[in-house]
Amino acid sequence: MKTLTKIISSIIALSVISSSSIANVEQVTSPAISDSSYQENWDSLATHEASPQWYQDAKLGIYLHWGVYSVPEFASEWYPRWMHFKGRKEYKHHLETYGELNEFGYHDFVPMFKGEHFDAKAWATLFKKAGAKFAGPVTEHHDGFAMWDSELTPWNAMDKGPKVDVTGELKEAITGEGMKFITTFHHSRNLQRYNKKENKPGERFGGSHYPYFEGTPPTSTDPELALLYGNIPEDEWNEKIWFGKLKEVIDNYQPDIVWFDSWLHLVPENYRKKFSAYYLNEAKKLNKEVVIIRKQNDLPLSFSVDDLEKSRKNHIGQQPWMTDETISKGSWSYTENLRVKEAQDVLHVLIDVVSKNGTMLLNVSPKANGIIPDNQQTVLLKMGAWLEKYGEAIYATRPWYTFGEGPTKEPEGHFKNHREFAKVKYNAQDIRYTTKGNSIYATFLGTPTGKQTLSAFAKSKLTKNIDIATISVLGSDETIAWTHTDSGLTITAPTQPSDTMATVLKIELAD
Structure with a gap:
């Protein structure tokens, strides 16, 4: 059993408090490894297959924003940061509800994060029923609290808060259901990187999650608090905290996917190389095909997968890609009266993403007590029920020559346009295509009626001649009348829809 004294002593030895100004860090050296191992350079790492077949087949994953930030149930998972800024609603709420910051800091929420109803097996069962092929926790958010049994910091879920190895229990339960395991890391901005002397009240403090306001906990000289608030020397933080926590999770939980939030570019390039080589080499020892996912231009796509937050492509991606979406309409973490999307809308985003060579991480x-609210469970189960019946058109599919057709268009851009993406609503005139073997799946994002012409099948548009053998509706025995002409494929929609959320035509080609 580790002791707090041992941890604090090691941190004191690191000269805990520093200006934390950004500095160049000497190249990290590693023990010599064999020629067959990945080296800490981009050329060597590029030999890794970024998107193994299992990942390309999976299409849907689920993760959870669950941590100390879930306790106040206010605003968003960014409460730990914004509670320090005068003029913000979080600051006002904090003073009115908990008192002055120097009397009740973010660390005082930790004992309130009890997770008394956390049930890893129940969560895993729910994710399986939702149709997920991989799942896992936000392993650490920007707040510095590790959701696993860590030897590197006392601020971890085994030693404080719920006093449960959340990551370990989820790993066992999720893989026990036959799903792959994902761990997501958001800790790249936990370090206090700004120059305290030059900052002015109200500044955004660059890439540091916690601001430095005199008299508030992030400025504390207490070595234990410094570990939570990222107030330690940058070179030591890069090695022992940023890389150290990744190494600890890789060694103890062997994740199939490591996913990074934004701000990874704040970590020196040599450490990004060091992590990548370590993870891939450890996976090779276990004969595991693993995936690294990044959100910004901070890892080469030669060996990693690109993620688009709350947004997606409006064309077929040349390489497999991902979007991370949330089931809610607001915060990623639970807040009081959190609004939740309709199951149909979430499903439509998944279908759209898959048609464009993507995967969705939902x-x-x-809640802080470990309960997933009923309205969220309902969305997951409705989507899962559809996938159980019609997942043939989703799982293990690949894009056709075109992703689809219809009147609804997605905006350009990435997260900066996420509000525009949120406004997109599909209808039965929007069709998305996927393929598998000799079959083409045409999924109507709603319930088609009467005669419909699929212009993507116009012979002038097709990249090669096709010979259609049969057309059927998944989930229905009804015979479909159809004709294939130069102008497209005209079908008569079924009189009895198999499902109102989305209808799938299976178009089988002759051998």
Whole structure:
């Protein structure tokens, strides 16, 4: 059993408090490894297959924003940061509800994060029923609290808060259900990187999650608090905290996917190389095909997968890609009266993403006590029921020559346009295509009626001649009348829809 004294002593030895100004860090050296191992350079790492077949087949994953930030149930998972800024609603709420910051800091929420109803097996069962092929926790958010049994910091879920190895229990339960395991890391901005002397009240403090206001906990000289608030020397933080925590999770939980939030570019390039080589080499020892996912231009796509937050492509991606979406309409973590999307809308985003060579990582927001609210569970189960019946058109598919057709268009851009993406609503005139073997799946994002012409099948548009053998509706025995002409494929929609959320035509080609 580790002791707090041992941890604090090691931190004191690191000269805990520093200006934390950004500095160049000497190249990290590693023990010599064999020629067959990955080296800490981009050329060597580029030999890794970024998107193994299992990942390309999976299409849907689920993760959870669940941590100490779930306790106040206010505003968003960024409460730990914004509670320090005068003029913000979080600051006002904090003073009115908990008192002055120097009397009740973010660390005082930790004992309130009890997770008394956390049930890893129940969560895993729910994710399986939702149709997920991989799942896992936000392993650490920007707040510095580790959701696993850590030897590197006392601020971890085994030693404080719920006093449960959340990551370990989820790993066992999720893989026990036959799903792959994902761990997501958001800790790249936990370090206090700004120059305290030059900052002015109200500044955004660059890439540091916690601001430095005199008299508030992030400025504390207490070595234990410094570990939570990221107030330690940058070179030591990069090695022992940023890389150290990744190494600890890799060694103890062997995740199939490591996913990074934004701000990874704040970590020196040599450490990004060091992590990548370590993870891939450890996976090779276990004969595991693993995936690294990044959100910004901070890892080469030669060996990693690109993620688009709350947004997606409006064309077929040349390489497999991902979008991370949330089941809610607001915060990623649970807040009081959190609004939740309709199951149909979440499903339509998944279908659209898959048609464009993408995968969706869907976020769920449990309460601090470990309960996933009923309205979120309902969305997951409705989507899962559809996938159980019609997942043939989703799982293990690949894009056709075109992703689809219809009147609804997605905006350009990434997260900066996420509000525009949120406004997109599909209808039965929007069709998305996927393929598998000799079959083409045409999924109507709603319930088609009467005669419909699929212009993507116009012979002038097709990249090669096709010979259609049969057309059927998944989930229905009804015969479909159809004709294939130069102008497209005209079908008569079924009189009895198999499902109102989305209808799938299976178009089988002759051998």
